[in-house]
Amino acid sequence: MIVTAGVSGLPRMTVHVPAPLRELTGGRDRLHFEARTVDDVLELIRETEPLLAGRLFADDGSVRRYINLFLNGADLRHLEAADRTVSRDSVLSIVPSVAGG
Amino acid sequence: MAIGAGRRVAGLTPEETLRYHRQIILPQVGPAGQERLKHASVLIVGAGGLGSPAALYLAAAGVGRLGVVDGDVVELSNLQRQVLHDTPSVGRSKTESAGRRIARINPDVRIEEYPVRLDSGNAMSILDGWDVVVDGSDNFPTRYLVNDACVLLGVPFVYGAIFRFEGQASVFAHGDGPCYRCLFRDPPPPEMVPSCAEAGVLGVLPGLVGTIQATEAIKLVLGIGDPLVGRLLLVDTLAMQFREVELRRDPGCAVCGDAPTITELIDYEEFCGGAAAPSAAPVERPSVPEIDVEELRARIGVGQPPRILDVREPHEWRISNLEAYGARLVPLGQLQDVLDELDPAEDVVIYCRTGHRSAIAVQQLASAGFEKALNLRGGINEWARRIDPSLPTY
Ligand SMILES: [Zn+2]
Numbered sequence: 001m002i003v004t005a006g007v008s009g010l011p012r013m014t015v016h017v018p019a020p021l022r023e024l025t026g027g028r029d030r031l032h033f034e035a036r037t038v039d040d041v042l043e044l045i046r047e048t049e050p051l052l053a054g055r056l057f058a059d060d061g062s063v064r065r066y067i068n069l070f071l072n073g074a075d076l077r078h079l080e081a082a083d084r085t086v087s088r089d090s091v092l093s094i095v096p097s098v099a100g101g
Numbered sequence: 102m103a104i105g106a107g108r109r110v111a112g113l114t115p116e117e118t119l120r121y122h123r124q125i126i127l128p129q130v131g132p133a134g135q136e137r138l139k140h141a142s143v144l145i146v147g148a149g150g151l152g153s154p155a156a157l158y159l160a161a162a163g164v165g166r167l168g169v170v171d172g173d174v175v176e177l178s179n180l181q182r183q184v185l186h187d188t189p190s191v192g193r194s195k196t197e198s199a200g201r202r203i204a205r206i207n208p209d210v211r212i213e214e215y216p217v218r219l220d221s222g223n224a225m226s227i228l229d230g231w232d233v234v235v236d237g238s239d240n241f242p243t244r245y246l247v248n249d250a251c252v253l254l255g256v257p258f259v260y261g262a263i264f265r266f267e268g269q270a271s272v273f274a275h276g277d278g279p280c281y282r283c284l285f286r287d288p289p290p291p292e293m294v295p296s297c298a299e300a301g302v303l304g305v306l307p308g309l310v311g312t313i314q315a316t317e318a319i320k321l322v323l324g325i326g327d328p329l330v331g332r333l334l335l336v337d338t339l340a341m342q343f344r345e346v347e348l349r350r351d352p353g354c355a356v357c358g359d360a361p362t363i364t365e366l367i368d369y370e371e372f373c374g375g376a377a378a379p380s381a382a383p384v385e386r387p388s389v390p391e392i393d394v395e396e397l398r399a400r401i402g403v404g405q406p407p408r409i410l411d412v413r414e415p416h417e418w419r420i421s422n423l424e425a426y427g428a429r430l431v432p433l434g435q436l437q438d439v440l441d442e443l444d445p446a447e448d449v450v451i452y453c454r455t456g457h458r459s460a461i462a463v464q465q466l467a468s469a470g471f472e473k474a475l476n477l478r479g480g481i482n483e484w485a486r487r488i489d490p491s492l493p494t495y
Contacts, residue, residue, distance in 0.1 A: 065286040098264040101239035
């Protein structure tokens with residue numbers, strides 16, 4: 001069965017949580033949200049995943065500069081309003097800086 | 102069967118023609134490409150998990166001049182992933198070990214060993230003059246240093262980084278493409294940075310990412326294919342997925358932007374908030390209350406000692422622990438499950454190996470209403486160094 005929308009009727013998109021941040025999501029590597037735009041997704045993260053939100057966002061609400069968010073591979077900082085809509089296939093990738101070598 | 106032994110191809114000897122036959126017959130390489138490799142130079146920063154496979158493949162492919170920078174010696178715990186080194190090399194310098202191994206794989210390669218830690222004082226002279234740099238370093242100060250030096254020198258570098266089961270790769274400082282600072286303007290606060298020693302790493306992962314770096318270095322030398330310029334490759338070995346995201350040069354970038362503010366190398370330890378000058382760190386630190394090991398020892402001796410939680414894993418507890426002072430093992434992943442058993446009004450001190458995981462634990466407790474939780478600065482390793490030398494550090 002393919003779930004295209006949840007009870008809200010909005011598309012159910014996916015957030016990829018990278019390994020370094022999974023301690024903040026209880027080990028979950030995928031989060032799903034029903035939302036219309038990526039900005040709604042960020043708001044839902046703030047509401048439902050406070051630990052993760054604390055790591056992603058600075059006090060002024062901006063994304064911290066050692067973490068990048070990409071919607072379907074495109075940097076959120078460069079996305080025009082029209083491209084901020086999410087669909088069922090949308091993936092928000094959280095890309096933190098890691099130094100291991 | 103294109104090229105027979107003994108037939109001299111361009112500037113290659115018969116033996117070279119034989120050795121590199123399988124890639125010379127690739128139309129994208131050919132004898133001219135092989136000669137380019139022969140006259141090319143690649144510097145590898147870090148002869149560790151990433152630098153190991155990169156060095157092995159670049160040497161085998163016939164890159165004429167290979168440099169290796171690493172100030173460390175080979176340790177037994179390196180061998181699980183640093184395949185350039187072997188058991189008899191334990192205790193030797195990594196560059197010496199790398200040099201011997203590369204010479205056995207391909208005696209035609211000229212090897213330059215730099216048995217030093219790259220720093221602002223030596224980076225420009227060491228990095229200058231190479232065709233490509235491969236960054237296989239294992240810490241943020243060196244990563245920003247390699248980036249800035251490569252941008253200033255105009256040397257492209259192949260970036261790779263790993264954590265547990267996941268890796269990243271890209272090509273920075275190439276043409277009009279972005280640099281590492283365009284992607285990560287600020288380093289993370291030191292408390293947020295678990296190392297491979299702290300977090301663990303799957304040994305095969307640097308093998309994957311390091312060979313991707315070697316591939317990109319060879320493509321850059323040959324000028325073939327689509328290099329990872331303006332793209333960040335994300336490797337997830339558990340899901341076994343390769344994804345990529347698009348990167349752009351940031352016109353406001355401090356080093357490669359339109360009005361750069363970094364025009365010479367800076368103090369990278371300070372920039373990354375290291376021990377050199379923690380108060381000068383230009384990054385936000387999590388406001389996690391701390392206690393240092395001396396204070397904790399003093400408080401254990403008098404009155405009501407604090408409750409002590411160890412948020413490491415059981416195998417680490419077996420290496421060292423503070424059980425003698427009533428410490429209880431609660432791995433970080435299980436912390437939420439035991440909150441009911443703890444008293445929010447009680448003083449709690451939390452420790453891990455070096456203080457990263459325990460900082461997360463203190464944050465988690467704070468958001469659950471525990472206002473008196475403290476992070477043991479430096480973790481049990483610091484305790485072992487300053488209070489109880491009978492405990493091993495790891
Ligand atoms: Zn840049």
